[in-house]
Amino acid sequence: MTPTEAPAVSGIRPEKSVWDSQVLDGEPLNEVDRIYAEILDAVIDQRLLPGVKLTEAVLCDVFHCSRGMVRAALAKLAHDEIVEIQPNRGAFVATPDVKETHDIFEARRMVEGAILKKLMGMPDLESRLASLSSLVDEERAAFANGDRSAWIRLSNHFHVKLAQLAENAVLTDLMRGLTSRTSLIIALYDVPGRSACSFDEHDVILDCLARRDLDAALAAMHHHLQDCEQRLRLSDEEIQSDLRAVFTFKR
């Protein structure tokens, strides 16, 4: 994966100008946070891909600010493991390795399972779940419209919003971090031919929750995350078997 630069960085400023609350709650208080959020959004939407070099001067141009602002935003992103800063060489969108991938998915299975348990004990669950149902509908629509960025963003947001329903800010922040990093992983290891629609799986989870069937909900979430992880092409062996499949098919 060689560092690329100009074309990918140009994807930072999407056409939408209305503030999207995916990354931060409410408007950012300062310039650094704004830049942070813009870059993070671009990473989550997979407009900025793993390994891309984030040159300070280019970002200053894009965001019309001084280098200090850019450096501060990059430092925060590095702290989140979204960006890797290599001393004297620059900042790059992070490229999580196989171990990190496994660790993140494992952590998600633990945390998201615990969130479901908490939700199960909460009153008024059905009305809480209504906003999530419409979100899944939006996922479905985005997919049908071929709007990949929107689909990815909404798909990610489903998990964050589920955490928000649990009314624990620490868990919500945690889920934000885990889903952001998952987006990187998927961008890095996803196999186009293996992509399946995740909104159906989201629907199943919601259904189980609405029926207050904890075991089913846990199984559905576990299955969803396991599936997501299984779909990634993580090893040379998998790449080899894919190449074989390609040439077998061609012949």
Added chain:
Amino acid sequence: MTPTEAPAVSGIRPEKSVWDSQVLDGEPLNEVDRIYAEILDAVIDQRLLPGVKLTEAVLCDVFHCSRGMVRAALAKLAHDEIVEIQPNRGAFVATPDVKETHDIFEARRMVEGAILKKLMGMPDLESRLASLSSLVDEERAAFANGDRSAWIRLSNHFHVKLAQLAENAVLTDLMRGLTSRTSLIIALYDVPGRSACSFDEHDVILDCLARRDLDAALAAMHHHLQDCEQRLRLSDEEIQSDLRAVFTFKR
């Protein structure tokens, strides 16, 4: 809680000069990370207390560096919710509110429970637990010696080290963050007369783990965290009842 400054900040540089791996794995790569770690260590050890103002110029003096370094370290600590940066007013050691306290403990119960489950399925558990046993011994010794900072640090480190045994870097980092924030909470809400020895509880957890009794281990950890949370004085009503107890006793 009024911001105080000079006397508490003087606690940043402890007598020990050997690098303690509590905060970061290995030596920090740069000056910012070093300052970050020093301040975080001081917070965890409760040498720096909640609400203390962290003046840039003072920190520059203490650490013999430029303001840029200090600002970068404070920004990272703010990102971890360890420090609160108020625009145009300065940086303060954070003062978590009651909701945040609850959220953190809840998150810990979820995550630490999940860690125990994972540990239960790991091979060679007994030899893994050996280092933790000696750590609990150190806790006990520190408490007996009246070395509060060491006791707190070791007590915190127990949970981080338990997470490390699970061999998942994401979970370990997560536990680091949660325990650091817990240390703040305890500094803020702890009642001196209510403090109990937590190393006995740590021992119970280890014992259950060694016997591979998952249910008992989960119950012990849950009880430990619940106990810890219950010991905090979080409401005015509790303060009132404490005042009544004080004057009832005096009469």
Added chain:
DNA sequence: GGAGCAAAAATTGTCAACAATTTGTGTTGA
């Protein structure tokens, strides 16, 4: 065509200087 080298260009790391804001102090008047 590739390797090695020097120089130029690009980029990152750092910090002092200045601007902006807040806090503290002193004075005045009621």
Added chain:
DNA sequence: TCAACACAAATTGTTGACAATTTTTGCTCC
């Protein structure tokens, strides 16, 4: 004695300039 105000001092926010490092380019030689 307290409130209001002005001013000085302290502190935070920001950025351009310079130093240090890395990357790119051009040239020579084999």
